[in-house]
Amino acid sequence: MKFKYNNELFDKISEEKKSRILEAAITEFADYGYDRANINKIAEKAGVSVGSIYKYFNNKQDLYLAIVNFSVEKLKTVLNEIISSEIDFLSTVEKIIKAIQLFSRSDVYLTKLYNEMATENNSELVWKIASDMEGISANLYSSIIKKAQDDGQVRKDINSDYFAFFLDNLFILLQFSYSCEYYKERLKMFIDEKVFDNDDLLAEELLKFIKGAFYLK
Amino acid sequence: MKFKYNNELFDKISEEKKSRILEAAITEFADYGYDRANINKIAEKAGVSVGSIYKYFNNKQDLYLAIVNFSVEKLKTVLNEIISSEIDFLSTVEKIIKAIQLFSRSDVYLTKLYNEMATENNSELVWKIASDMEGISANLYSSIIKKAQDDGQVRKDINSDYFAFFLDNLFILLQFSYSCEYYKERLKMFIDEKVFDNDDLLAEELLKFIKGAFYLK
Amino acid sequence: MKFKYNNELFDKISEEKKSRILEAAITEFADYGYDRANINKIAEKAGVSVGSIYKYFNNKQDLYLAIVNFSVEKLKTVLNEIISSEIDFLSTVEKIIKAIQLFSRSDVYLTKLYNEMATENNSELVWKIASDMEGISANLYSSIIKKAQDDGQVRKDINSDYFAFFLDNLFILLQFSYSCEYYKERLKMFIDEKVFDNDDLLAEELLKFIKGAFYLK
Amino acid sequence: MKFKYNNELFDKISEEKKSRILEAAITEFADYGYDRANINKIAEKAGVSVGSIYKYFNNKQDLYLAIVNFSVEKLKTVLNEIISSEIDFLSTVEKIIKAIQLFSRSDVYLTKLYNEMATENNSELVWKIASDMEGISANLYSSIIKKAQDDGQVRKDINSDYFAFFLDNLFILLQFSYSCEYYKERLKMFIDEKVFDNDDLLAEELLKFIKGAFYLK
DNA sequence: CATGAATGAGGATTCATTCAT
DNA sequence: TATGAATGAATCCTCATTCAT
Numbered sequence: 001m002k003f004k005y006n007n008e009l010f011d012k013i014s015e016e017k018k019s020r021i022l023e024a025a026i027t028e029f030a031d032y033g034y035d036r037a038n039i040n041k042i043a044e045k046a047g048v049s050v051g052s053i054y055k056y057f058n059n060k061q062d063l064y065l066a067i068v069n070f071s072v073e074k075l076k077t078v079l080n081e082i083i084s085s086e087i088d089f090l091s092t093v094e095k096i097i098k099a100i101q102l103f104s105r106s107d108v109y110l111t112k113l114y115n116e117m118a119t120e121n122n123s124e125l126v127w128k129i130a131s132d133m134e135g136i137s138a139n140l141y142s143s144i145i146k147k148a149q150d151d152g153q154v155r156k157d158i159n160s161d162y163f164a165f166f167l168d169n170l171f172i173l174l175q176f177s178y179s180c181e182y183y184k185e186r187l188k189m190f191i192d193e194k195v196f197d198n199d200d201l202l203a204e205e206l207l208k209f210i211k212g213a214f215y216l217k
Numbered sequence: 218m219k220f221k222y223n224n225e226l227f228d229k230i231s232e233e234k235k236s237r238i239l240e241a242a243i244t245e246f247a248d249y250g251y252d253r254a255n256i257n258k259i260a261e262k263a264g265v266s267v268g269s270i271y272k273y274f275n276n277k278q279d280l281y282l283a284i285v286n287f288s289v290e291k292l293k294t295v296l297n298e299i300i301s302s303e304i305d306f307l308s309t310v311e312k313i314i315k316a317i318q319l320f321s322r323s324d325v326y327l328t329k330l331y332n333e334m335a336t337e338n339n340s341e342l343v344w345k346i347a348s349d350m351e352g353i354s355a356n357l358y359s360s361i362i363k364k365a366q367d368d369g370q371v372r373k374d375i376n377s378d379y380f381a382f383f384l385d386n387l388f389i390l391l392q393f394s395y396s397c398e399y400y401k402e403r404l405k406m407f408i409d410e411k412v413f414d415n416d417d418l419l420a421e422e423l424l425k426f427i428k429g430a431f432y433l434k
Numbered sequence: 435m436k437f438k439y440n441n442e443l444f445d446k447i448s449e450e451k452k453s454r455i456l457e458a459a460i461t462e463f464a465d466y467g468y469d470r471a472n473i474n475k476i477a478e479k480a481g482v483s484v485g486s487i488y489k490y491f492n493n494k495q496d497l498y499l500a501i502v503n504f505s506v507e508k509l510k511t512v513l514n515e516i517i518s519s520e521i522d523f524l525s526t527v528e529k530i531i532k533a534i535q536l537f538s539r540s541d542v543y544l545t546k547l548y549n550e551m552a553t554e555n556n557s558e559l560v561w562k563i564a565s566d567m568e569g570i571s572a573n574l575y576s577s578i579i580k581k582a583q584d585d586g587q588v589r590k591d592i593n594s595d596y597f598a599f600f601l602d603n604l605f606i607l608l609q610f611s612y613s614c615e616y617y618k619e620r621l622k623m624f625i626d627e628k629v630f631d632n633d634d635l636l637a638e639e640l641l642k643f644i645k646g647a648f649y650l651k
Numbered sequence: 652m653k654f655k656y657n658n659e660l661f662d663k664i665s666e667e668k669k670s671r672i673l674e675a676a677i678t679e680f681a682d683y684g685y686d687r688a689n690i691n692k693i694a695e696k697a698g699v700s701v702g703s704i705y706k707y708f709n710n711k712q713d714l715y716l717a718i719v720n721f722s723v724e725k726l727k728t729v730l731n732e733i734i735s736s737e738i739d740f741l742s743t744v745e746k747i748i749k750a751i752q753l754f755s756r757s758d759v760y761l762t763k764l765y766n767e768m769a770t771e772n773n774s775e776l777v778w779k780i781a782s783d784m785e786g787i788s789a790n791l792y793s794s795i796i797k798k799a800q801d802d803g804q805v806r807k808d809i810n811s812d813y814f815a816f817f818l819d820n821l822f823i824l825l826q827f828s829y830s831c832e833y834y835k836e837r838l839k840m841f842i843d844e845k846v847f848d849n850d851d852l853l854a855e856e857l858l859k860f861i862k863g864a865f866y867l868k
Numbered sequence: 869c870a871t872g873a874a875t876g877a878g879g880a881t882t883c884a885t886t887c888a889t
Numbered sequence: 890t891a892t893g894a895a896t897g898a899a900t901c902c903t904c905a906t907t908c909a910t
Binding site for chain 4: 467469470549550551552553554555560561563564565572576589591592593595596597598599600602603604606607608610614615616617619620621623624625635636639640642643644646647648649
């Protein structure tokens with residue numbers, strides 16, 4: 001299913017203006033959270049009028065959903081590239097971990113936004129967002145695992161859906177731990193202050209963890 | 218380190234009134250998030266005056282931190298009971314999983330609150346909260362793993378700190394998946410609508426996942 | 435030094451609207467004092483929204499400082515006209531006395547405001563206001579006196595700075611005595627109920643007082 | 652006329668408790684002004700309960716009036732001592748100036764309070780306060796001047812009531828200039844930063860000013 | 869279409885005053 | 890009489906949204 005949160009007018013403006021608006025919105029929402037984010041400041045940062053913002057998007061929530069959607073698409077692209085490279089399961093996982101580390105460092109705001117979004121209490125909004133992510137990880141991981149099981153790379157006595165879920169859980173918290181203040185502090189408390197200086201070690205241990213879980217020889 | 222977010226006056230009032238206020242606050246903060254939570258409504262729900270709330274707590278943030286602290290203590294109690302029961306590693310993990318499932322169902326608001334809290338953008342606040350949780354999971358899990366390694370229950374070629382981190386990640390997202398709207402929707406997408414009707418299956422698969430990761434025979 | 439307490443937006447609106455807002459603010463602040471003055475009431479009186487007030491001025495204090503500044507400018511204009519008329523010292527003093535009497539009657543609120551302002555306990559605010567008035571009386575009177583000394587109109591065995599200060603003291607309390615409740619009551623007690631019916635007598639006696647002090651033949 | 656602003660109960664408590672309450676109130680009112688003064692803080696500072704304060708005084712305004720009254724009495728005592736010493740006019744004035752300088756330095760709060768009080772906008776309150784001060788300066792100065800005129804010390808072509816008023820104006824602003832932030836800044840602008848290091852010079856010049864005004868040979 | 873000034877409802881916080889103990 | 894916990898009205902300020910130009 002595909003949702004559209006912007007009005008037609010937004011489709012017509014220049015790509016440059018579009019991205020100026022999206023970037024401004026992502027930064028503001030990620031920095032202050034949904035509630036404290038200020039539409040007037042977003043307009044100013046983007047160099048357009050508030051009036052225009054409201055011509056492009058019906059309201060604050062729609063603008064929010066639009067950028068969430070935008071960030072999801074960006075993530076999908078990264079993941080799809082990895083998946084389509086047709087390598088073995090473990091290498092795929094390793095690539096994903098590295099990609100998350102890279103992505104979370106460069107696109108901090110997108111991950112913060114994801115976390116912010118997941119906290120949203122408005123249930124209608126939650127449903128819209130969750131649906132929006134549909135298929136992205138759930139089906140993706142599940143099918144990779146099934147394929148790996150067929151190939152004999154992964155143990156067969158596991159439920160691929162549940163294991164896809166656990167795998168994604170590890171990935172999600174990895175992202176948060178690289179982007180969101182609270183989870184960063186938390187990671188430091190588990191390891192130490194210097195944990196962020198050694199991405200490879202973390203990747204290596206996580207891979208070991210996952211490898212064990214999936215019973216890879 | 219130990220913080221105290223309420224004023225002395227709060228210590229003096231009846232336990233019944235205390236819990237009325239804490240419950241009202243937890244519900245409000247968990248339902249609406251920090252920003253949209255309304256102190257006046259909390260006071261009304263708790264059956265006290267706003268003035269009293271501000272006699273007990275210096276401001277909205279302190280009230281918030283107080284209930285976070287309160288929920289952390291509640292979690293600690295549950296975990297400590299399990300840990301102190303001196304059983305083998307795998308049984309401990311199993312007990313924790315079951316406890317999370319139970320706790321998350323009964324104390325939905327506490328977990329929602331945790332999620333809400335972890336999203337907070339105010340960095341000073343984040344630091345206070347994170348410090349507050351110090352030792353709870355980080356040291357706890359790490360030491361259990363180390364002990365299990367010494368006992369020969371768990372593989373020795375892993376870094377106990379990192380594995381404690383991954384383990385906690387799985388637990389945290391398990392909690393969220395039972396309490397927070399977004400994560401509930403997400404879990405449904407990974408498995409199906411009926412996933413919440415079969416807690417045991419989820420527990421079983423997660424245990425299998427962790428067992429594999431920790432290389433238990 | 436020159437301060438600006440309003441935002442640019444305020445400069446752009448119509449003179450009519452500007453003065454509606456300033457008048458409303460002056461009246462409210464002078465009637466109730468800084469603390470009890472109500473921004474919402476000011477907005478209502480001025481026929482604009484609270485939001486607009488806060489677009490024009492950053493906060494209550496800035497609005498207050500803006501009108502203080504405004505009233506100072508008004509006073510300066512009156513004084514400068516008198517000074518620049520190039521008459522002898524005693525005539526200048528006489529003109530100032532008459533001007534104060536006139537001004538205090540017509541612009542009661544400005545003087546009440548001055549008194550209110552001088553009472554302000556917030557020291558940062560006090561410094562801003564005092565600096566704002568810089569040069570208005572201090573340098574003005576002092577230089578007039580010096581010039582009068584050079585001309586032989588005024589005795590030379592006095593310190594012109596101190597005498598300027600004493601002179602201004604007399605002027606300030608004259609203003610208060612015509613505008614502020616307390617000082618009005620006080621004046622009545624010194625003279626009688628009908629003192630305000632005979633401005634000329636007061637002016638005449640004050641002139642006599644000052645004339646003696648400055649040793650004019 | 653004599654007013655009483657405290658309830659009978661206040662008369663019965665120990666002098667020590669009385670003065671603890673009055674001192675606390677004077678400090679608070681002078682520091683923060685009538686509006687921002689906090690009755691609960693006054694009670695705490697004085698070491699009594701709020702309930703007691705409200706047993707002793709009907710409300711905030713009455714407590715305020717009571718301390719104003721108290722401070723007036725203190726001033727009266729100082730002035731009466733000077734007046735009753737039966738010296739010549741100029742020496743009396745000199746003594747008063749020195750007394751003001753001394754008093755304003757030691758009892759800063761009383762003078763700040765006077766200024767605060769004089770700004771009060773509530774007209775009923777103003778009338779009460781002004782009446783309270785009745786006779787203190789008005790009649791006092793006027794009669795001294797009349798006596799000095801009879802003695803031939805002071806010129807006879809002046810209205811003693813008006814000149815008493817001008818004289819008191821100079822005294823009042825002298826007090827303010829030693830006690831109140833705004834007037835202190837103002838004095839510095841007339842003279843310089845070091846003006847407060849040389850009380851004698853100021854006294855000398857003021858005496859010169861007054862001497863001239865009163866035509867003393 | 870774009871602009872950006874104007875709107876006004878909503879919420880955290882304070883503090884004079886009361887009253888049960 | 891003394892206490893001090895409880896009350897709740899009152900007010901500054903923000904910001905999503907509108908609409909005249």
